[in-house]
Amino acid sequence: MCQVEEDYHEPLQRAEVPSVSKKCVKCKEATAAVVIRAGDTFCRGCFKEYFIHKFRAMLGKNRVIFPGEKVLVAVSGGPSSCSMLSQVQEGLNQNAHKKLRFLPGIVFIDEGGAVGQSVEDRRRTAAELQAVFKATGFPFLMVPLEQVLDLPSSVVATAPSPSEPSAGAYKAAVGNFIQSDGTGSPTPREHEETALPDVQESRTHLLQQLIGSAKTQTAREDLLNTLRQHLLVHTARTEGYSKVMLGDNCTRLAVKLLTSISLGRGAQLAQDTGFSDSRYGDIILVRPMRDYSAKEIAYYNRMFAVPSVFIPGLDTKTTDKSSIQRLTESFVTKLQADFPSTVSTIYRTSEKLQTACRSSSTADPCDRCLLCMCALDTAGENASAFKATLISEQLSQTKSPGETSAVIPRQNSAPTEPESTAATGQCCSSGGGEDCGKAASGESCCSSAKSPDSPDLRSLLCYSCQLTIKDMSSMESLPHYILSEAHRRQRRSHMREEISEFLLDEGDEGD
Incomplete structure (x- = not known):
């Protein structure tokens, strides 16, 4: 314990700062060219070997991607995703040690319409990225975000996931792949190139109207991230890919973890920050860059000339307090500057967290959030904090007896039966050509409780997505595939x- 009158005669010792004039900590011979963290000084050759080994060790340790499997590499143009693309290209080289054996493809989601970029700027950015993609020799797709308005409702309906492989299935798949190919390299295939298609101005206006319907910057960024992920999953399904690589690095995941907790997504941390995310069933999202810090990636891209393209986003040139995401990022990066172990401590903590609700891969499709596709976390006990929040919200909206209260129809309420049902003689619950046979005879339909015209999205969303939808001015601006799936679930x-x-x-099934 500190004493007021205690004298300290010994001089304080300043911590020794690593310098690039020191020797490499690995080879002990060459002069260090980069200082990653305190005590980690690498020369140019050892740093490249260390960077490449970490990427392949992450894929080899998890064993999620099987040999010969089609993998879609999502590239946004930023340093992290472009570095990931460089590692994939390096790993598929003929002379590479521990060579990668999957078949890659590239996808770029153009979000220029959502952030208000002009058509000329969007074409210029697409041309720069197209040159980078052509240099890799991989097939690539350039998809505008406006296509999210025309997605089918199957995007938010979980597809059947393949059975989990056994422990020895990966080694057996590697052996079979090498024997069938002979050289152990992926079969050459025809390289397909898809340039950025022309987008109608009306579609761009609808997308801007959708993003602009969110009142806060926090809700806009969260909504844009959800739409982008839906479009990625749909593109992977239509093109025949089973895995999607994301470029989230360690720094980004540390910010995302604290942001998710602030937004009420604590139950979804395992899916949002883990290496693999199987919430969509047949499409698995992987994050092979999650062990790299933003500093390491910046050094590697600068030293080995990895190209990247700057693309402005919703948070470009915004203040630190404009959104929760931006405030958390500013807090973590400023703390990291004075305390270099901040990001790694947050990141390592995320690896130990587990969700308390049911896994998204085993949950019933109707028990999943309509937007983020994670298992619903709203089925709490009566004494839970979530129930207390709902009661407080209901009490704050209660009007005095003299005022006229406008009751919004909820999911449990039974609206009146449409007149067109009895006239046409069609069962309204069938949704197709089937008929229960009672409507034509004048009897009541087999479904006595009809779904309302505007679906109650709140009961179909997790707590965090409820906050996002609550900040939107109108539900009608949501894409049709989300509204149609909401009607189907209700x-x-x-x-x-x-x-x-x-x-x-x-419990009665076995009796």
Whole structure:
């Protein structure tokens, strides 16, 4: 404990700062060219070997990507994703040690329409990235974000996931791949190139209207991230890819972890920051750059001339307090400057966290969030903090007895039956050509509780996505595939309530 009258006669010792004039910590011979952290000084050759080894060790340790599998590399043009593309290209080289064996493809999501870029700027950026992609020799796709408005509802409906491979399946797949190919290299294939298609101005206006419907910058960034991920998954499915590589580095994941906790996504941290994310079932998202800090990536790209393209985003030239994401990023980066172990401490903590709710890969499709596709975290106990928040919100919206209260129809309410149902004689719960046969005879339809015209999205979303939707001025601006899936889930929920008394519990199935 510190004493007021205690004298310190010994001089304080200043910590020795590593210098590039020192020798490399690995080869002990060459002069250090880069200082990553305190005590880690590398020469040029050892730093490149260290950087490449970390990437391949991450893929080899997790064993998620099998030999001969088609992998879609998502490149945004930033330093991290371009460095990831460089590592994939380096790993597929004929002379590479521990050569990669999957078949890569590149995808670029153009978000220029959402941030208000002009057509000339978008074409100039696409031309720069197209030159980078052509140099790799991989097939690439350039998809404008406006295509998210025309996605099918299957994007937010989980596809059946393949069965989990056994422990020895990966080694067996490697052996079979080498025997079938002979050389152990991926089969050459025709390189397809898709340039950025022309986008109608009306579609860009609808996208800007969708992003602009969010009142806060925090909700706009969260909504844009969700739409981008939906488009990535849809592109991977239509093009036949089973894995999608994301360029999230260690610094970005540390910021994302604290941001997710601030936004109420604590139950989804395992999916949002882990190496693999299987929430979509057949498409698995992987993050092979999660062990690299932004400083390491910047050094590597500068020393070995890895090209990258700067593309302005929603948070470009914004203040630190413009959004929760921007404030968290500023806090972490400034703390990292004085305390170099900040990012690594946050990152290592994320590896030990586990979600308390059911896994997204095993949850029922109707028990998933309509936007982020994670398992719902709103089924808490009556004494939970979430229930207390709901009660406080309901009490704050309660009007005095003299005022006229406008009751918003909820999911559990039963609206009146449309007149067109009895006239046409079609069952409104079927949603297709089927008919229960009661509407034509004048009897009540088999579905007594009809879904409302505007779906109650709140009951279909997790807590964090509820906050995002709450900040939107209008639900009508949401893409059609989200609204149609919401209608389908509510019709299914109403039907399940009607036949609930005839369903057997899980414990009664064996009797």
